[in-house]
Amino acid sequence: MLYVKELTRRFGTNTAVDRVSFEIDRPMMVGVIGRSGAGKSTLLRMVNRMTEATSGQVLFDGEDVLALRGKARRAWQARCAMIFQQFNLVPRLDVVSNVLHGTLNRRSTLATVFNLYSASDIHRAIDILDRLGIAEQAAKRAEALSGGQQQRVAIARALMQDPRIILADEPIASLDPMNAQVVMATLRRIHEEDGRTVIANLHTLDTARRYCDRVIGMRDGRMVFDGAPELLTTQVAREIYGANADFSEAATSTEIETLERADDSYALSMMGP
Numbered sequence: 001m002l003y004v005k006e007l008t009r010r011f012g013t014n015t016a017v018d019r020v021s022f023e024i025d026r027p028m029m030v031g032v033i034g035r036s037g038a039g040k041s042t043l044l045r046m047v048n049r050m051t052e053a054t055s056g057q058v059l060f061d062g063e064d065v066l067a068l069r070g071k072a073r074r075a076w077q078a079r080c081a082m083i084f085q086q087f088n089l090v091p092r093l094d095v096v097s098n099v100l101h102g103t104l105n106r107r108s109t110l111a112t113v114f115n116l117y118s119a120s121d122i123h124r125a126i127d128i129l130d131r132l133g134i135a136e137q138a139a140k141r142a143e144a145l146s147g148g149q150q151q152r153v154a155i156a157r158a159l160m161q162d163p164r165i166i167l168a169d170e171p172i173a174s175l176d177p178m179n180a181q182v183v184m185a186t187l188r189r190i191h192e193e194d195g196r197t198v199i200a201n202l203h204t205l206d207t208a209r210r211y212c213d214r215v216i217g218m219r220d221g222r223m224v225f226d227g228a229p230e231l232l233t234t235q236v237a238r239e240i241y242g243a244n245a246d247f248s249e250a251a252t253s254t255e256i257e258t259l260e261r262a263d264d265s266y267a268l269s270m271m272g273p
């Protein structure tokens with residue numbers, strides 16, 4: 001399926017991604033973790049061809065992804081849809097129209113200019129929204145929705161492209177814990193029910209452990225871990241995050257429980273001894 005070999009991106013003298021190699025041989029949910037600046041976004045953007053690689057290879061079903069040009073490159077970007085931390089919706093546009101934007105790659109210029117959508121596309125968009133539990137929001141402006149709902153609209157837009165892979169760049173970083181869980185559960189469901197591969201950049205270890213079949217750890221552009229979530233011990237996490245012995249997993253956690261605990265200890269410390 002997806003084969004990434006020695007993928008590298010340099011920005012001037014800074015090597016953002018340094019000879020990263022991995023293979024995904026069946027549909028799975030992969031979490032990419034690492035501290036800010038580790039190269040997670042650059043890695044995903046190179047796979048999607050939003051950022052050009054300096055060197056290395058990306059093969060999908062044997063096809064040389066980095067060599068694709070023009071229409072073939074756009075077709076790849078549809079097969080390998082991307083969602084972002086800030087949702088990247090058109091805020092003033094209604095939800096269905098935002099979802100229909102997922103068909104841009106395969107519509108004629110005329111249809112795009114005049115905003116023409118086929119009835120079957122409109123029905124499909126509404127079906128997808130229904131599946132994600134937000135069909136009743138279809139007529140609202142995207143900006144009127146909560147962050148979690150907006151991210152589900154972005155997922156619906158990605159699904160309009162019927163992608164084989166969904167690349168999610170920090171999909172829950174702007175969300176509260178409750179919405180974060182809804183969005184992660186949605187991505188997991190899409191993987192399990194449709195057999196699509198999901199590769200998600202995640203800030204938090206517990207999210208990677210809870211939702212992913214496999215975790216890739218990055219540090220300073222290099223891949224320093226690739227394995228099952230069970231193998232992600234605190235010691236390994238320390239190495240990935242470059243932290244010392246007082247490293248606490250709670251600091252990377254989105255769990256409500258952990259946040260509450262952190263609040264409690266904060267409240268206690270404010271109360272004094």
Ligand SMILES: Nc1ncnc2c1ncn2[C@@H]1O[C@H](COP(=O)(O)OP(=O)(O)OP(=O)(O)O)[C@@H](O)[C@H]1O
Nearest residue numbers: 011014015016034035036037038039040041042043
């Ligand atoms: N367009 C760019 N121009 C110059 N340097 C860049 C560019 N994009 C990324 N970098 C650099 O590449 C390195 C990796 O950045 P990247 O955004 O991929 O990391 P990240 O792990 O996704 O971090 P974050 O979680 O903060 O997004 C950083 O040092 C960053 O400053």
